[in-house]
Amino acid sequence: MHVLSTLLPAVGLLAQLSAAKYSLKDDYGSTDSFFDKFNFFTDSDPTNGYVSYVDRDTASSGGLINASSSNGVYIGVDHSNTASKPGRQSVRLESTTTYTHGLVILDLAHMPGSVCGTWPAFWMLGSDWPNNGEIDIIEGVNGQSSNQMTLHTSSGCSISNSGFTGTLETADCYVDASGQSANAGCAIDNGNTQSFGSGFNDAGGGVYATEWTGSAINVWHFPSYSVPSDISSGNPVPSNWGTPAARFAGSCDINSHFKDLQIVFDITFCGDWAGDSSVWGQGSCASKADTCDSYVQNNPSAFEDTYWSVKSLKVYQESSQLDIDVGINIDVDLDLGHGKGHGDKSKSGKSGQSKSSKQSTRDTAPYVRPGPRPSTKHRRDHYRRGHGHGHVHA
Ligand SMILES: *[C@@H]1O[C@H](CO)[C@@H](O)[C@H](O)[C@H]1NC(C)=O
Numbered sequence: 379m380h381v382l383s384t385l386l387p388a389v390g391l392l393a394q395l396s397a398a399k400y401s402l403k404d405d406y407g408s409t410d411s412f413f414d415k416f417n418f419f420t421d422s423d424p425t426n427g428y429v430s431y432v433d434r435d436t437a438s439s440g441g442l443i444n445a446s447s448s449n450g451v452y453i454g455v456d457h458s459n460t461a462s463k464p465g466r467q468s469v470r471l472e473s474t475t476t477y478t479h480g481l482v483i484l485d486l487a488h489m490p491g492s493v494c495g496t497w498p499a500f501w502m503l504g505s506d507w508p509n510n511g512e513i514d515i516i517e518g519v520n521g522q523s524s525n526q527m528t529l530h531t532s533s534g535c536s537i538s539n540s541g542f543t544g545t546l547e548t549a550d551c552y553v554d555a556s557g558q559s560a561n562a563g564c565a566i567d568n569g570n571t572q573s574f575g576s577g578f579n580d581a582g583g584g585v586y587a588t589e590w591t592g593s594a595i596n597v598w599h600f601p602s603y604s605v606p607s608d609i610s611s612g613n614p615v616p617s618n619w620g621t622p623a624a625r626f627a628g629s630c631d632i633n634s635h636f637k638d639l640q641i642v643f644d645i646t647f648c649g650d651w652a653g654d655s656s657v658w659g660q661g662s663c664a665s666k667a668d669t670c671d672s673y674v675q676n677n678p679s680a681f682e683d684t685y686w687s688v689k690s691l692k693v694y695q696e697s698s699q700l701d702i703d704v705g706i707n708i709d710v711d712l713d714l715g716h717g718k719g720h721g722d723k724s725k726s727g728k729s730g731q732s733k734s735s736k737q738s739t740r741d742t743a744p745y746v747r748p749g750p751r752p753s754t755k756h757r758r759d760h761y762r763r764g765h766g767h768g769h770v771h772a
Pocket residue numbers: 441442443444445446449452454
């Protein structure tokens with residue numbers, strides 16, 4: 379009896395704490411020390427962009443980056459000079475810290491606007507691609523109307539078409555999945571024009587929150603005018619935020635497909651996606667120049683709006699300390715009371731609902747077509763190999 383009386387309150391407490399209580403792990407800040415926390419990638423662009431990734435000194439002296447507590451962190455490109463090979467100057471930042479699980483909250487005043495030739499991304503990348511996974515949180519090209527979120531994995535990971543507000547484009551995260559273009563991964567389009575490019579900026583920017591647990595990877599987008607107060611106050615509670623824009627969960631053991639990922643910001647130009655002739659040929663870009671490269675080379679002022687303005691980047695992790703303490707108490711009680719072994723605390727993920735992946739029939743996003751995209755195969759091929767390469771040098 380005395381065992382039960384101590385056990386019951388403890389169980390209640392554990393249940394409460396297990397509702398993902400997050401505490402701040404890394405605050406990247408909004409001064410120049412932000413850049414101390416990243417490597418500047420300076421190899422040639424793995425995605426074959428018309429870009430020259432420069433080091434920190436060059437970026438700083440050239441006005442491509444700056445930071446101040448009042449204005450936040452500016453990450454831009456050369457918008458003053460005609461470019462020459464290998465391309466327009468830009469930066470690609472890769473966090474020196476790697477993460478497994480967590481809640482990544484990026485508050486942006488501005489992201490690269492919807493400008494022909496641009497291909498910005500905010501994402502997470504592991505070594506030994508694709509075995510450690512990849513999470514693309516913000517990505518798109520040219521005048522793309524809304525944000526695309528994508529995972530890339532080894533075999534055996536696919537997602538269900540439920541639990542999110544976006545539109546499923548492809549369901550299998552495996553980079554060589556049959557029935558999908560090579561390296562397409564599993565992709566969800568936000569569908570909201572305030573989620574990307576100039577539409578995002580016109581809404582005053584906003585927050586991207588990515589929650590990565592053992593059972594799902596969820597991405598929320600909040601325009602600046604509807605950021606949850608628990609985010610603003612630094613006490614984020616994802617269970618209060620409603621349905622995410624993207625939820626990656628289903629027939630996928632997240633823990634065996636994702637670990638040790640770096641946070642990456644980059645802005646490239648043209649290359650395998652933005653510059654693909656069929657992609658460049660869509661919409662209004664083709665009328666500006668014969669090729670993407672020549673447009674980017676000769677029109678520096680077109681890229682004044684091509685920059686990230688970061689108000690904050692914070693990574694939270696579940697405060698497991700209390701969970702563990704309470705969990706140990708319970709285990710001991712159970713052993714005494716019932717002779718049971720230590721409970722397996724791992725939550726069994728949603729098992730095997732592999733709803734057939736419906737392909738989107740949306741026709742509102744000119745640059746993000748459902749199903750195989752002509753450029754995807756090449757884009758992802760080069761992207762991956764290059765990433766592995768770049769990572770070694772990081
Ligand atoms: C940062 O650089 C941008 C682009 O060169 C410039 O417009 C902005 O005024 C700079 N901000 C600060 C605080 O120096």
